[in-house]
Amino acid sequence: MVAGDGLEWKEGGVPVSQRFDDPYFSLGNGLAETRHVFLDGNDLPGRFRPGFHVAELGFGTGLNMLAALICWRAAGVAGPLRFTSFEGYPLAATDIARALQAFPEAEAIAGPFLDQWASGARVIRMEGLEAEVIVGDVRDTLPAWQGRADAWFLDGFSPAKNPEMWGEALMAEVAAHTGAQGSFATYTAAGHVRRALQAAGFQVERRAGFGHKRHMSVGRLG
Template structure:
């Protein structure tokens, strides 16, 4: 699929699960999207145990903002002093009304969601929520990530299914993920697709296939090989 001249439209499955019209894939698990986020992206990256002042998270696929909000709660509960940086690369930003509707499925996130929803509706893509500095970089990550001037301590790889959105899982892009990772940087993703794991290994990550969330048997996580 070409990533040019596309705009996201959200369909709703069973009245409550947001599904991308471009990729025909749900934004989060219909079973419990928040639990999935915590299992895959937080636990998969060893968070919140690794948090510290200046910790930097980067993400492929901002979607509903669910991963950001789960991270924000984990950061606050950990009582970490200082600031956290959260950068997400998103080609097709979700309309504000759809984001509001999607996040309404998680009442425990409402207090954290309000500042996100306000900023999003105002068209802001760089903003702060408490001590978390957020930047959503809009555009094709194959173009925007190479120009990013930072390196992440942890990556959330959360594009749509590799079978439906292969552009976001290419070997070249995984090499950019590695190039933009700090020493000892980690990644976690819900997918265990072979070509994704091989691409990450080629890029320099030590890759582990581990237990997935819910009905998914496996997911992937890894750490950047210090010898690279």
Template sequence: MHSPDQSSLEWKDGIVPVSTRFDDPYFSLANGLSETRHVFLAGNDLPQRFRPGFHIAELGFGTGLNLLATRIAAADHPGPLRFTSFEAFPLPVADIARALEAFPEARAVADPFLTAWAAGETRFPLGPLAVEVILGDVRDTLPRWQGAADAWFLDGFSPAKNPEMWAPELMAEVGRHTAADGTFATYTAAGFVRRGLAEAGFTVARAPGHGHKRHMSRGHKAAPEPQP
């Protein structure tokens, strides 16, 4: 079973979980599902890029809202698709279920995930998605990961509150674990994050953010030039 620090969560207006460890909400106060679709799905040109074997990776699993938004977006895709998420502080199933009540569309497809999570499972199917949540400090787990993502959801807590999650060394690992023609998207436009991702091999662009956020960031890692 997952055993996070039960005291690390507060609820804003009774519905939005806020990490007391990082003093940051788990999803947007202005409709987290809409933000996920704008930032992570549209920011990675999804679901248009889905194909069998397409691999999404994520920094920051949180309530699983990004996973469920991906599940909804892939509803008509035969799969298989892969979704790997890195999480240091897993939430208990009761808190996840409570958070998802704010998003009936996501909650409607969440039962297989919640059942697996309640049983302590970190690998489980969800529609066409083969899901794996890798628990532990991402600074340790990502360098050891053998995968390569076609699209990254970079959804750690705010860089101002959790700078370790956005350090250049970790962004370099994101780049190293990205397939040719892979992409990333994130809600933040912080300069040091953008620079770290550029140094990691991405062409980084600023794009309109969601809600009150003026900007977000997205990027593409070009395929290597063929050798003559």
């Protein structure tokens, strides 16, 4: 079934971007994938500390943000988690709400986020969270960003279908906006992506992927 802004809904409530012909999260268990790839891949919650800053390429349904917030709250760290995400094609609140129905744990805390998002807010404040979603072409918005992240979630659509999100120049910008000993994690193990991240200054390693994906990539800024 097709609905909303270029979405097709697969069985199980998985939204698929018609623009990129790629699902917004795992056709299996998207929340488990987020935890395996982005949280475990960045060694979280072990590295959490007050003021910790996560940045992300590809906001999508906000599932990664909510998973990070659940993890942050459980860790009991003082103050809010800072979270910045770069998104070219933001979804409507109704589509996000529909997608999150597949993940009761995330849906249970999503109400304040959805209310703010529906009102047009792109700076989101919730208990334990200060988040900003920067909308636009990331090749323009990331270079202009003044922040630095402690951990990156690289979660754009697949490199084969959305190559602009994974180019060498953009990976260099990721590194330039990473704090000392900062990290990244991504579901992709594509060779050109790993080489771009290495060229940007990350020490890159391949790890076991989630589900049917054999490998993923993680790294620390050297």
